[in-house]
Amino acid sequence: MENVWTIENVWNAIGMALQNWLAGFLPAWLVTLIMDLLVIVVLLAIGIVAVLILSFLERKVAARAGDRYGPNRWGPYGVLQPFADAIKMLIKEDIVPHVADRFSFNLAPVIVTVGAVMTYAVLPFGRNMVAANLNIGILYFAAVGSLSIIGLLTAGWGSRNKYALISAFRSVAQLITYEVPLALCIICVVMLAGSLSTQDIVLAQQERGWFFLLMPGIFILYFLAASAEMIRCPFDLLEADSEIVAGHFIEYSGMKFALFFLAEYIHLFAGSAMMVTLFFGGWLGPWLPSWLWFLIKTFVVIFVFMWIRNTFPRIRIDQVLKIGWKVMVPAGLVGLAITGFVDKLIADTLIAGVVLFVCNIALIVGVSYFMGRAQRQKEMAAEGAALR
Amino acid sequence: MSVQIPPTERLRTDTIQINMGPHHPSTHGVFRMVLTLDGETVVDLEPRFGYLHRGIEKTAEERTYVQNVPFTDRLDYICGITNNWAYALALEKLAGIEVPERAEYIRVILGELTRVMNHMLAIGFLWNDLGATTFTPVVYAFRERERILDLIEMAAGSRMMPSYIRAGGVVADLPEEFMPRLQKLVPHLKRFIDEMDTMLTKNEIFRARAVGVGVLKAKDAINAGVSGPVLRASGVPYDIRKVDSYSIYDRFDFEVPVHTAGDVYARYLQRLAEARQSLRIIEQAMRDIPEGPVTSLPYKQLSRLKPPKGEAYGRIESPKGELGFYLVSDGSNKPYRFRIRSTSLLNLTLLREMCIGHKVADVVTILGSIDITLGDVDR
Numbered sequence: 001m002e003n004v005w006t007i008e009n010v011w012n013a014i015g016m017a018l019q020n021w022l023a024g025f026l027p028a029w030l031v032t033l034i035m036d037l038l039v040i041v042v043l044l045a046i047g048i049v050a051v052l053i054l055s056f057l058e059r060k061v062a063a064r065a066g067d068r069y070g071p072n073r074w075g076p077y078g079v080l081q082p083f084a085d086a087i088k089m090l091i092k093e094d095i096v097p098h099v100a101d102r103f104s105f106n107l108a109p110v111i112v113t114v115g116a117v118m119t120y121a122v123l124p125f126g127r128n129m130v131a132a133n134l135n136i137g138i139l140y141f142a143a144v145g146s147l148s149i150i151g152l153l154t155a156g157w158g159s160r161n162k163y164a165l166i167s168a169f170r171s172v173a174q175l176i177t178y179e180v181p182l183a184l185c186i187i188c189v190v191m192l193a194g195s196l197s198t199q200d201i202v203l204a205q206q207e208r209g210w211f212f213l214l215m216p217g218i219f220i221l222y223f224l225a226a227s228a229e230m231i232r233c234p235f236d237l238l239e240a241d242s243e244i245v246a247g248h249f250i251e252y253s254g255m256k257f258a259l260f261f262l263a264e265y266i267h268l269f270a271g272s273a274m275m276v277t278l279f280f281g282g283w284l285g286p287w288l289p290s291w292l293w294f295l296i297k298t299f300v301v302i303f304v305f306m307w308i309r310n311t312f313p314r315i316r317i318d319q320v321l322k323i324g325w326k327v328m329v330p331a332g333l334v335g336l337a338i339t340g341f342v343d344k345l346i347a348d349t350l351i352a353g354v355v356l357f358v359c360n361i362a363l364i365v366g367v368s369y370f371m372g373r374a375q376r377q378k379e380m381a382a383e384g385a386a387l388r
Numbered sequence: 389m390s391v392q393i394p395p396t397e398r399l400r401t402d403t404i405q406i407n408m409g410p411h412h413p414s415t416h417g418v419f420r421m422v423l424t425l426d427g428e429t430v431v432d433l434e435p436r437f438g439y440l441h442r443g444i445e446k447t448a449e450e451r452t453y454v455q456n457v458p459f460t461d462r463l464d465y466i467c468g469i470t471n472n473w474a475y476a477l478a479l480e481k482l483a484g485i486e487v488p489e490r491a492e493y494i495r496v497i498l499g500e501l502t503r504v505m506n507h508m509l510a511i512g513f514l515w516n517d518l519g520a521t522t523f524t525p526v527v528y529a530f531r532e533r534e535r536i537l538d539l540i541e542m543a544a545g546s547r548m549m550p551s552y553i554r555a556g557g558v559v560a561d562l563p564e565e566f567m568p569r570l571q572k573l574v575p576h577l578k579r580f581i582d583e584m585d586t587m588l589t590k591n592e593i594f595r596a597r598a599v600g601v602g603v604l605k606a607k608d609a610i611n612a613g614v615s616g617p618v619l620r621a622s623g624v625p626y627d628i629r630k631v632d633s634y635s636i637y638d639r640f641d642f643e644v645p646v647h648t649a650g651d652v653y654a655r656y657l658q659r660l661a662e663a664r665q666s667l668r669i670i671e672q673a674m675r676d677i678p679e680g681p682v683t684s685l686p687y688k689q690l691s692r693l694k695p696p697k698g699e700a701y702g703r704i705e706s707p708k709g710e711l712g713f714y715l716v717s718d719g720s721n722k723p724y725r726f727r728i729r730s731t732s733l734l735n736l737t738l739l740r741e742m743c744i745g746h747k748v749a750d751v752v753t754i755l756g757s758i759d760i761t762l763g764d765v766d767r
Contacts, residue, residue, distance in 0.1 A: 162405075243749045382599045383649050
């Protein structure tokens with residue numbers, strides 16, 4: 001790779017310069033090792049910095065949504081609040097309930113966090129900026145992303161708390177349910193892009209247009225499935241504070257709690273970033289450097305997630321599963337069929353795009369019609385129920 | 389075609405018991421529900437209360453009639469004004485005290501403001517229980533509540549514990565600035581209620597969560613003594629303002645809204661409709677309020693009040709339902725018996741029946757839709 005110093009590839013250039021400098025006095029294997037470790041450290045740092053920003057943003061957005069100010073004591077506009085929070089977390093007492101299963105109790109936060117951080121490896125932060133350009137990148141993302149289910153289950157079981165246990169049940173039921181439509185949506189994107197690699201998916205959108213425009217129906221399905229996977233409202237049943245208090249991390253305190261917190265926001269960032277990659281053209285964009293575009297788009301998506309969180313109530317667990325299996329999976333399958341047929345039968349990309357768009361709109365209309373009809377029927381049945 | 393599994397090979401399942409409360413974010417205070425769950429489904433529910441018991445009924449027997457007024461504030465601490473009112477009504481009946489015209493109007497205005505406030509808070513908290521995690525609806529409800537509390541503070545000098553309505557009238561006349569403020573506030577509140585309506589009523593998730601959940605049959609509700617919006621949401625048009633037409637409610641033109649579904653959603657709609665009617669009453673009262681004295685019983689007489697031997701039951705339609713005070717006098721300056729017919733407690737009695745068969749998440753919602761205040765439940 002050429003060593004060109006532009007804003008576009010400033011990060012790559014720094015990396016290359018460092019590598020060249022190290023290669024001057026170290027054996028090749030050590031240079032590779034150091035560089036790989038450095039990438040991991042950088043990814044972790046991005047993860048933690050993202051969490052700091054997101055936790056601040058979450059509080060600010062929640063506050064503004066509720067006509068409040070939010071944190072504004074620490075630093076200008078309260079920007080230092082996350083650091084205060086982090087320090088508070090670190091110095092809290094670490095409490096392990098005496099009935100807890102110590103091993104799984106301690107293991108759970110680690111699994112959850114590691115599973116979350118690992119997803120960063122395949123995020124294409126910019127042109128040529130992906131830690132591991134795996135040719136199965138998106139598959140890796142889906143696989144590693146669901147690793148945290150094990151952690152949640154372990155936490156729920158290990159805490160020996162009934163609320164945590166219910167949360168663990170819910171985590172398994174919900175996350176596994178929504179894995180299916182998520183995968184179906186990803187397959188649609190992969191079919192259009194013709195590759196599992198995240199970089200290739202972004203490049204494919206350069207040719208065919210953002211997949212969000214081509215497949216709005218699939219996008220909505222993906223959005224819902226992803227918010228369920230990220231445990232975001234309205235699918236945040238695992239930590240439903242009004243029902244099961246805090247869910248799986250109810251017994252955790254101090255740094256272990258912070259790890260769950262970290263994992264949650266890392267998931268949020270990674271999920272939004274992946275959504276940007278799959279549907280919003282990743283780092284594509286004019287004028288600005290690609291990594292900046294990527295960050296801007298990701299934060300817009302994150303803002304939408306926060307917005308939803310602050311305006312919608314939560315769905316009930318049976319409804320979550322019902323929607324998952326009875327609506328999203330069939331809709332995902334239909335979407336898959338549409339995408340497959342259109343992609344294979346219509347060679348011209350423009351016409352294919354238009355047809356795909358129309359079919360997706362039809363899918364949205366159809367699904368919302370049937371869901372709405374079911375709801376209206378239920379409401380009509382409820383009318384006068386008290387007098388019967 | 390279903391495959392029959394022999395009982396011995398079936399997965400053995402068991403129910404679990406969960407203590408919801410007394411420290412739980414959604415019990416609206418210190419209230420405990422012992423839930424028996426089969427997975428997520430509620431098999432049994434046992435409400436346990438008494439964590440906030442302060443012995444008000446007994447303590448009141450040792451204090452003079454006027455000293456008991458502040459206790460009533462602390463029953464249902466969301467709506468202190470109506471609690472004062474119910475007590476004052478019982479005492480007026482017991483001692484045969486007349487209330488001046490202007491005082492009645494002031495009572496109606498503040499009482500209906502309290503109702504609006506209570507219903508807005510109830511809706512906000514219901515949404516909180518539904519999982520609007522970041523308190524957004526509640527914060528808006530609180531914002532408007534603060535405006536109403538400002539008015540109550542103007543009149544009474546205290547926001548939540550006004551002790552403003554006493555036997556014979558009200559403590560003091562309204563300050564000059566009160567009416568202009570109120571005239572501005574009423575249209576504002578109307579807009580706010582409309583805003584709530586547009587924001588919340590049509591929300592699909594809310595409807596999915598609330599419709600058909602926690603149905604309370606009209607006959608069960610009547611049998612259990614349930615009253616207020618919860619009863620009217622079950623299709624019973626029973627409103628003490630109409631039935632008794634105590635105070636001057638017979639002069640106002642208002643409707644008693646009724647919903648027939650009896651579920652959480654109906655209770656929500658009921659509160660919204662009642663808040664609108666309350667504003668209607670306030671508008672009429674604002675228009676008609678006469679000048680004149682605000683109390684027929686100055687403090688010196690009131691503090692030495694010795695009602696004749698006898699008993700009286702005064703009841704009003706408090707925002708949460710029928711709130712009654714039963715007073716027995718032995719001729720001294722202290723009540724012989726001071727009994728509170730508390731709304732929240734009686735509305736809570738059917739919680740178990742409403743919850744069984746629903747999911748854990750619904751328990752919280754149903755409790756929220758009943759709209760209890762633990763200060764009123766435990767006394």
